[in-house]
Amino acid sequence: MVDLEMLQDKPHRNVVRIGDTVRRPLQPWSASVHELLLHLEKIGFPYAPRVLGVDEEGREVLTYVEGESGADGWAKVVDERGLAAMARLLRDYHDAVRDFRPVAAAGWAGGAASDSASDGLVCHGDFGPWNLVWHGLEPVSIIDWDYAWPARPMHDVAYALEYVAPFRDDATCLQWLAYPSPPDRRRRAEVFAEAYGLSGLDGPGGSGLDGSALVDEVIGQQEAVWERARRLAAQGMQPQAEWQESGFLDRTAERIRWSRDNRDLFAPV
Structure with missing residues (x-):
């Protein structure tokens, strides 16, 4: 069988x-x-x-890669060891595609066929803890590559930080994201950024970690992903069309507003 x-x-x-x-x-x-x-x-x-x-x-x-993934991934990054391991894996991936220049004419979910990685690299585009396969607190594989697209490396960093800092309210952290108590978001953002080696790549200003600029990057990618989802929904692509009909994209817009209103949780005002 x-x-x-x-x-x-x-x-x-x-x-x-x-x-x-x-x-x-x-x-x-x-x-x-x-x-x-x-x-x-x-x-x-x-x-x-x-x-x-x-x-x-x-x-x-x-x-197929054996391990834990999907919803199981959220608890892995509550522990700072899992958080840092996730950041190191992202840097390893970015280093692996630094010189990759795609020639396929199929385009990307995040952009047109004419896009190139000349100003960046091919990001994973959906780098969250649910799209990693975990063995304990170590991620051993990145899965679900449908949203890969050419962009600045910072896009993947900011996308990941939205979910692992996380840019969510305390109730969501406690009820859905496996936190035993409200997280120290600023501390977690610093742990991730330092483990990734942000100051050595394209961190805000090109040197050091500017917390306020990093928050701007996260909010900017939230807006970019939201706009991409709206565009795909208008084209009838799934699951984005379903997100539009269910009101999920409206709730996403509310999350972006929350990020703007609570930026002091992540960096000095």
């Missing part, structure tokens, strides 16, 4: 594990993502699934 597990069962996104493989629907930008994953395999980057091809049902076939 074939070992089969449903990983995600949605009308627009049916993802299954069959043995040691994952089968996922192809997207308009899949060729670009596959080029990225093949690059990571070629250079020996160990923290990404491998592309095995397309099956008889027209689904992409990737290697």
Whole structure:
């Protein structure tokens, strides 16, 4: 009997594990993502699934990575050891794609086919704790590459910080994100930024950690991701169209307002 597990069962996104493989629907930008994953395999980057091809049902076939992921990831980054490990993995990934220049014409979910990484690199685009596979407090793989796109490295850093600082109110932290008490958001942002080595790449001002500028970066990426989701929803893409209909994008706009109103939790005013 074939070992089969449903990983995600949605009308627009049916993802299954069959043995040691994952089968996922192809997207308009899949060729670009596959080029990225093949690059990571070629250079020996160990923290990404491998592309095995397309099956008889027209689904992409990737290697399955054993471990904890999805909702289990939130508790991993509550501990500062997991938080720092996540940041180090992001830096390792950015270093791995520093010289990668895609040629696929399929484009990206986050931008048009004409986009290039000439002013940055190909970011993961959805680098949250749920999209990592964990062994204890160590992330061993990055998964779900659908939102990869060429951007400044800071986009991935700011995106991750939104969720792991986190840029959420105390009630959300306690009820949904596994925190036993309200987090010290400023401290957590500093831990992540320092573990990533922010001052050595493209931190605000190019040197040192400017907390206020970092908050601006996070709010800027929140707005960029929100605008991208609205654009994809208007094109009928899923799950963004569902997000629009359900009011999720309106709630996202409220979160952006919360970030602006509570920036003093993250950096000196």
